[in-house]
Amino acid sequence: MITGAEIREKSRRTLWLELGIVTGVILVLIWVAPLVLTGFRLNLLGRFLALAIAALAIDLIWGYTGLLSLGHGVFFALGGYAIAMHLQLAPLEAGRLPEFMGLYGVTELPFFWQPFYSFGFTVIAVIILPWLLGSILGYLVFRNRIRGVYFSILTQAATIVFFNFFNGQQKLFNGTNGLTNFKTLLGATVSQSSTQFIIYSLTIITLALTYGICRWLTKGQFGRLLVAIRDDESRVRFSGYNPTSFKVVVFGISAALAGISGALFTLQTGLISPRAMDIGFSIEMVIWVAVGGRATLVGAVLGTVVVNFAKSLLSEQFPDIWLFFQGALFLIVVTVLPDGAVGWVRSSGWPKLQRTILGVPKSNTYPSLETDPEINRERETLGK
Amino acid sequence: MTANLLEIQDLTVSFDGFKALNNLNFTMEVGELRVIIGPNGAGKTTFLDVITGKVKPTQGDVFFQGKNLRRYAEYQIARLGIGRKFQTPRVYLNLTTRENLEIAVNRNKNVWSTLINQVPAQEKQTIAGLLETIGLTSKIDMPANLLSHGEKQRLEIGMLVAQSPDLLLVDEPVAGLTDEETENVGNLLLALAASHSIIVIEHDMEFVRQIARKVTVLHEGSVLCEGSIAEVQNNPRVIEVYLGSEDQHS
Numbered sequence: 001m002i003t004g005a006e007i008r009e010k011s012r013r014t015l016w017l018e019l020g021i022v023t024g025v026i027l028v029l030i031w032v033a034p035l036v037l038t039g040f041r042l043n044l045l046g047r048f049l050a051l052a053i054a055a056l057a058i059d060l061i062w063g064y065t066g067l068l069s070l071g072h073g074v075f076f077a078l079g080g081y082a083i084a085m086h087l088q089l090a091p092l093e094a095g096r097l098p099e100f101m102g103l104y105g106v107t108e109l110p111f112f113w114q115p116f117y118s119f120g121f122t123v124i125a126v127i128i129l130p131w132l133l134g135s136i137l138g139y140l141v142f143r144n145r146i147r148g149v150y151f152s153i154l155t156q157a158a159t160i161v162f163f164n165f166f167n168g169q170q171k172l173f174n175g176t177n178g179l180t181n182f183k184t185l186l187g188a189t190v191s192q193s194s195t196q197f198i199i200y201s202l203t204i205i206t207l208a209l210t211y212g213i214c215r216w217l218t219k220g221q222f223g224r225l226l227v228a229i230r231d232d233e234s235r236v237r238f239s240g241y242n243p244t245s246f247k248v249v250v251f252g253i254s255a256a257l258a259g260i261s262g263a264l265f266t267l268q269t270g271l272i273s274p275r276a277m278d279i280g281f282s283i284e285m286v287i288w289v290a291v292g293g294r295a296t297l298v299g300a301v302l303g304t305v306v307v308n309f310a311k312s313l314l315s316e317q318f319p320d321i322w323l324f325f326q327g328a329l330f331l332i333v334v335t336v337l338p339d340g341a342v343g344w345v346r347s348s349g350w351p352k353l354q355r356t357i358l359g360v361p362k363s364n365t366y367p368s369l370e371t372d373p374e375i376n377r378e379r380e381t382l383g384k
Numbered sequence: 385m386t387a388n389l390l391e392i393q394d395l396t397v398s399f400d401g402f403k404a405l406n407n408l409n410f411t412m413e414v415g416e417l418r419v420i421i422g423p424n425g426a427g428k429t430t431f432l433d434v435i436t437g438k439v440k441p442t443q444g445d446v447f448f449q450g451k452n453l454r455r456y457a458e459y460q461i462a463r464l465g466i467g468r469k470f471q472t473p474r475v476y477l478n479l480t481t482r483e484n485l486e487i488a489v490n491r492n493k494n495v496w497s498t499l500i501n502q503v504p505a506q507e508k509q510t511i512a513g514l515l516e517t518i519g520l521t522s523k524i525d526m527p528a529n530l531l532s533h534g535e536k537q538r539l540e541i542g543m544l545v546a547q548s549p550d551l552l553l554v555d556e557p558v559a560g561l562t563d564e565e566t567e568n569v570g571n572l573l574l575a576l577a578a579s580h581s582i583i584v585i586e587h588d589m590e591f592v593r594q595i596a597r598k599v600t601v602l603h604e605g606s607v608l609c610e611g612s613i614a615e616v617q618n619n620p621r622v623i624e625v626y627l628g629s630e631d632q633h634s
Contacts, residue, residue: 221498224479224483231479232475234458235476237458238436238467238468239547245495
């Protein structure tokens with residue numbers, strides 16, 4: 001039998017290996033990607049990496065905990081609006097209002113805009129606002145044991161409510177047009193390529209940190225409990241755990257991550273509008289995770305980057321075809337690769353590759369049977 | 385009242401007017417192994433649902449170690465020391481045998497300590513001992529969905545014991561098992577009965593004869609009679625509602 005010490009030793013080695021790989025990827029993205037890619041593509045990559053943070057957030061609650069949220073666009077948009085509000089206020093002289101407010105005849109800055117003068121407050125708000133909303137919503141929903149499809153429908157309904165609210169508030173949020181035309185952030189010009197490169201690097205580091213947090217959350221006892229809640233919630237309850245509190249915590253974390261994603265995305269696109277709360281966008285997030293592979297984390301990141309690059313390339317060449325392609329992609333994943341690309345590689349692709357390259361024997365049954373001498377003897381003698 | 389582990393007074397549960405349990409009275413002492421039998425629809429599973437807090441009583445009260453269970457949620461009742469095994473084996477299929485047991489054995493079940501704490505050495509010891517008892521030592525790192533039906537049943541019983549409850553509720557543990565596995569589970573329950581109080585709900589009369597000391601017969605939501613297996617089998621009313629066909633066979 002394998003002893004505990006061996007297992008610990010092995011898991012420590014894989015941890016270092018993973019840390020090495022993540023660091024390697026960070027270095028490549030920061031130093032090599034700018035040399036290879038044009039400025040336009042690099043900006044796209046930065047945006048997609050920001051979206052990957054939201055995909056990790058989805059993977060955490062859907063892949064591991066089984067909560068299919070079709071409304072993460074709300075949290076994403078909250079983060080985006082928070083940073084955008086600061087960007088509107090930052091370059092203004094004292095007493096002036098953001099441009100759009102003048103158009104709608106607003107004479108005084110609304111009270112809740114005031115604190116967004118402060119960059120520190122904004123950064124906290126980017127995390128705390130979605131977290132707070134996610135936790136409160138989560139508490140109300142999970143306490144009443146709303147699950148499965150009903151939960152998904154509820155998140156969609158929430159998306160519509162928020163969409164309509166932000167869309168309708170011309171005076172507060174510039175309605176349909178959203179907040180755009182960002183000038184300076186902490187004194188630097190936002191649209192300048194050097195500033196954008198800093199934001200790009202910041203996105204990569206944040207993504208790596210998010211990945212680390214998600215790995216930590218899903219690795220130990222807590223992560224197993226999330227899986228347990230996904231697989232059999234009432235069993236968890238009868239084991240003496242309160243699933244509601246676990247779900248609220250993880251949903252809150254997920255919402256906060258989506259908010260961070262939205263803020264970084266907004267900085268790179270220069271625009272946040274109610275379209276981020278479009279139902280389609282929230283569903284797209286789920287598709288990225290499904291394509292990459294649920295409950296794999298890496299799959300969420302890869303899925304986001306690959307699907308989005310496919311989207312931008314295809315829609316450049318054939319603008320009409322993308323939606324069909326996306327639909328087909330989702331159908332293929334659901335029917336042929338239910339575990340997504342990474343899930344497939346782990347369960348069948350990688351072992352197959354190992355067998356062909358290293359010649360490891362194919363195991364017909366459980367590994368424990370393969371090494372059982374009695375069963376091996378039986379196999380040999382039975383054939384004669 | 386505190387002398388009894390479990391005391392149920394005048395319990396009625398009705399679903400839209402249908403009384404699944406009807407003025408049921410029941411007491412059980414510490415250390416008992418009690419078997420509950422009864423025809424389909426007698427309210428056996430509802431009986432367990434009420435004790436574990438899944439269903440709240442319409443009338444009457446359930447006292448466990450002198451505490452009225454009405455105001456506790458399921459997970460709180462589980463923490464008070466009542467463990468439940470479901471009819472079909474309910475284990476976490478995507479986790480390994482070890483992980484399944486680790487979840488059950490954990491003492492601090494709030495979010496924060498689950499996040500921070502490692503599995504302590506003492507709990508690992510407990511798990512190793514439990515694996516021995518349920519006979520799954522060799523399958524410790526196998527995902528539970530690869531276990532056979534009988535192994536899952538035993539794993540779930542192991543998870544129950546890992547919670548170290550004062551009262552084990554076991555719902556039809558041998559449904560769908562082979563004769564050999566039935567006997568295994570029977571012996572396992574008898575071994576556990578040495579240190580736990582257990583309520584077993586069962587249909588299989590052979591199995592009941594193997595393990596039963598005291599039997600309670602439920603019929604239409606109330607207790608029909610109580611006594612040793614011989615007494616119960618000879619009770620004319622029981623024969624009428626339940627054992628009649630069974631007796632003709634033997």
